[in-house]
Amino acid sequence: MLNDLGDRIRDHDCNENEDPEKTFGHNNQQPKMTDSHHNTGEQESILRRMTSFVRESVRDNEADYTRGPVGRALGLLAIPMMLEMSMESIFAVVDIAFVSRLGTDAIASIGITEALISVLYAIAVGLGMGVTAMVSRRIGANEREAAARVTGQAIWVGAALSLLIGIPGAFYAGDMLRLMGASDGVIETGTGFAAVLLGGSASIIYLFLLNAAFRGAGDASIALRSLVLANSLNIILDPCLIFGLGPFPELGVTGAAWATTIGRSIGVLYQLWYLFDARGRLRFRFRNLALHPKMLARMLVISAGGVGQFLIATSSWIIIMRIVALYGSTAVAAYTIGLRILEFVWLPSWGLGNAAATLVGQNLGAGRPDRAEASTWMAARYNTIFMTGVGITLLAFAPGIASLFTNDPEVQYYATTCLRILAVGAPAYAIGMIVVQAINGAGDTATPTVIDLFGFWVLQLPVAYWLATSVGMGPNGAFTAIVVAETFITVLGVIVFRRGRWKQVKA
Secondary structure (H helix, E strand, O other): OHHHHHHHHHHOOHHHOOOHHHHHOOOOOOOOOOHHHHHHHHHHHHHHHHHHHHHHHOOOOOOOOOOOOHHHHHHHHHHHHHHHHHHHHHHHHHHHHHHHHHOHHHHHHHHHHHHHHHHHHHHHHHHHHHHHHHHHHHHHOOOHHHHHHHHHHHHHHHHHHHHHHHHHHHHOHHHHHHHOOOOHHHHHHHHHHHHHHHHOHHHHHHHHHHHHHHHHHOOHHHHHHHHHHHHHHHHHHHHHHHHOOOOOOOOOHHHHHHHHHHHHHHHHHHHHHHHHHOOOOOOOOHHHHOOOHHHHHHHHHHHHHHHHHHHHHHHHHHHHHHHHHOOOHHHHHHHHHHHHHHHHHHHHHHHHHHHHHHHHHHHHHOOOHHHHHHHHHHHHHHHHHHHHHHHHHHHHHHHHHHHOOOOOHHHHHHHHHHHHHHHOOHHHHHHHHHHHHHHHHOOOOHHHHHHHHHHHHHHHHHHHHHHHHHOOOOHHHHHHHHHHHHHHHHHHHHHHHHHOHHHHOOO
C-alpha cells in the first residue's frame, strides 16, 4: 500500500489538477545529472516525501478531506487509523502471549471471555458507527458546533451503557462462563478475568465512542495516540500483574484483565483531556454536554443498525465457539489462538475501512458523492493487496506462528489448520470490510445489518454445525463455514454499494 501511495504522492493525483508545489511544499527544479544519479536522487526524494507524509498523517493537522487528491486524503486518514486498529489488536496478542504460559485452561478462559466481551464490543463499535457517520457529515458540511453536540450525546450514552453492562457483568461473570459451556477448570481460572473486564466496561465503551468521534472529525492521530498510551501501559503491567513481578501481586489470568482495564482507562482520560482542550477539529465545550433529544434519537437510530450488525456477527462467533467447544478445551484454545493472530491483521484492515467511512461521510456532507465512491474503491484496492499478502504469509508460515503461542502439539495442529483455512478467504474479507464500512459511513447501517443476518445466521451457523458434526470435519468444519459466510457477505455488499442508494441517506 505504501509503495502505491508513494506513487500517488509523486504524481499528485493529476485528476484533481492540484499544483504540486502548493500541495506538497517542495521545489521540482533539479540540477542536471546523469541517469544513475537522477534515479538515485528520485528514489531518495520519493522516500523522503513518503516519510514526511507518514509523519504528517500521525500529527495534528487541519487537512480538508473533501478537496485535493483522493489518494492523499485516504492516506492521511488510513495510516493513523490502521495503526490505531493495530494497537487495538495488540491488546489481544499481548494478553494471550503471557497467559499462554499458564496452561490450556487459562487460554480457554480468555477465549470464552472474549466471546462474551465481544457483545460489548458489538455495542461500542455499533454506537461508534452512528457517531462517526454523524460527526463526519457535519464536519464535511463545516458545522463544527453541531459535530461537538453529537459527541456530547455520545458521552451520555456511554455513561448509561457502562452502568447497565458493568454492574451485572462484575457480579455474574462466573455464571456467564458456565452458560458458554466452560469447564469447571476454566470457570475457576477465568471468573476473575471476566469480572474485571466486564466490570470495567466503561474503559472499552468510551475508548471506542470517543475514537469514533475523533475519526469522524478527521482527527485520527488523536485516536492513535490514545491507544499507543493504553497499549504501552498494558504491555508493562501484564507480566507484572500476571506473574507478580517486583512489588506487584501475582494475580494470574485476572492480572491480564487488570492490566488491560488500567491501560484503557488511562487512554480514555487522555481522550477526554484532548477533547475538552478543544485543539482539534472538535471544538468541544461543556455546553455541548447539553441533551438534544432529536440528535440523540437520530444517533440511536443510526447506531441501532451498527449494533445490530455486530450483535449478529458476534453472536454468530459465540455460537461458533460453542460448536468448537464440543471438541474440548484443546480445540477452544486453538480457536482462540487462531482468532487472536487473525485479529492482528484484520484490525488494521478494519482501520482502512474506517478511513473509507470517514471520507464517505465528509464528502457526502460536502455534497461530493462521486468523490465518496472513488475513495471507497481506492481503499478496497489497497486492502485487497494487503490482505492477499497476509493470506499467503499465513498459508506458508502457520505452523511456526502457532508455535509461538503454545507448546501443546494438539493445540498447535488445530491452530495451524484454523489459520490456513481462514487465510483462504483473505481477499474476500478485504473487499467486504471496505464496502460495508463505506455504506455505514453514509449513515445506512440498516442494509449491512440485513446482509449480516443472512450471511451469519442463515448461512454460517447451519453450515458450521453441519460440517462439524454431520460431515465429521470437527472444528475444521466451523472454520470453513466462516470463509463461506464472509465471502457471501462480500458479494452482497459489493452489489448493494454499486446500486448507490447509500448516497441519498441522511445522517
